[in-house]
Amino acid sequence: MLSDVMEDYLKAIYTLQTEDGDPVATSAIAEYLDVTPPTVTSMVEKLEDRGLVEREKYKGVELTAEGETVALEVLRHHRLLEAYLTEHLDYSWSEVHDEADRLEHHISEEFERRVADALGDPEVDPHGDPIPSEDLAPIAEDDTTRLSDHTEGDTVVVARVSDRDDEELRYLSNAGITPGTRVRVVGVAPFGMVTVRVGERETPEASPNGESQGREQSLPESVAASIRVRRTETEGATPESGVGGA
């Protein structure tokens, strides 16, 4: 009964909200979905009428529990599709997002279940993003930090990369930086440019990144900020606190 478009708004609000906990601004949604702010205002009113969001005029919008469930359902579809396309239809890591973005609104519960079965109920998609469980329970807070918040000497394992930018994904893929890759920060230049030495993957499995092994890679701040990492068990690698931000 919800339109594709409504689902997109809920997904956008979910994504923007979980990034920083605050109510989501009209303009942020507009930018994320590439529409004008008045369009967002009118859509958000409809979502409010349906009890999917709560809103305070001029302040921002938040999902209700029901709205969040819808967002999680769509997200589950999206990420299962990404995983399926990668594993069973030979899509590469970076091609998968747009296809999933279209299909996520049109698959049945049946399809969702069969895809999940075929994959063995995975917990993360190929970009390392967690796949909401079948019961659509809220996703637990994650324990990752931004690569850009680390300093020289830290050794970390890549946990997640953003799935929204094809070009960035191709670049990282080329550089051998994928979820599971161990990297060591060898330098932080002004403006947040981070240089890392690419190590071997923790779980070597499918795609070995042989030729990138040991190479040094410099990453612009924006890219380093969208890479979420987890510290290795062997070394302390806690980032300085309070460096987060937009």
Next chain:
Amino acid sequence: MLSDVMEDYLKAIYTLQTEDGDPVATSAIAEYLDVTPPTVTSMVEKLEDRGLVEREKYKGVELTAEGETVALEVLRHHRLLEAYLTEHLDYSWSEVHDEADRLEHHISEEFERRVADALGDPEVDPHGDPIPSEDLAPIAEDDTTRLSDHTEGDTVVVARVSDRDDEELRYLSNAGITPGTRVRVVGVAPFGMVTVRVGERETPEASPNGESQGREQSLPESVAASIRVRRTETEGATPESGVGGA
């Protein structure tokens, strides 16, 4: 650039047109798509503006070459999806149609190609319907006849069944009547009710219909008319001529 809805109209016109060669009536499209006739008139005007159909007021509508290509593209998507869902996602024969009807409008060329690859470029879908080739060349006339046009004693092989009615499909599936099944007409009752003896499948492969083997099945006229059959090489089984019809 075409909307889902436009694609549905083109597909409907294609289907209705190839059933009897004549221009397609507004009311036929309306019934097929479950909308009102005025809706069809206005949509058909838009399709005409785009050069996808030709139309004579109060007479009917036909696809242009371009319109037919679009219809074939959508049909290719639909039938590849039906085949894929059946072969790789464990869907049953009768569940597949609705899922394909939704997804057909939203898959990329990429997806189409990868699915076709995974299937090995099949020529027919699970219902026996021909899958348009990648170049979308018009589909050759088929050499099948309606089961309902045959008479007592004819032995034929099921070539295609309609994919539009779940219930009918489940019924036939239960009766062991699927594409490839050999049947012998043992009686034709008044009002076209046909009774057949179900034989073994020509290509035994995947789903054997063991328990239905040799059973007799009576099929109402409407069902027998939607089953397309091909005569066996061993016996003459040409239907009476000129019995075709809506």
Next chain:
DNA sequence: GGTCGCATTTAGAGCCGTCTAAAGTTTAAG
């Protein structure tokens, strides 16, 4: 060959999602 019934089209309306232009609110800067 007229007339009646059915098919089709025209007319007018509504909802959805979007836009631009204008008006209103909030907030930060002076």
Next chain:
DNA sequence: CTTAAACTTTAGACGGCTCTAAATGCGACC
């Protein structure tokens, strides 16, 4: 504390797809 800048909402419009009600055309039957 005033005011300007930035953000948000209101107002009004449009194209897409659908509907109902009314007008029109076609064809068949007497």
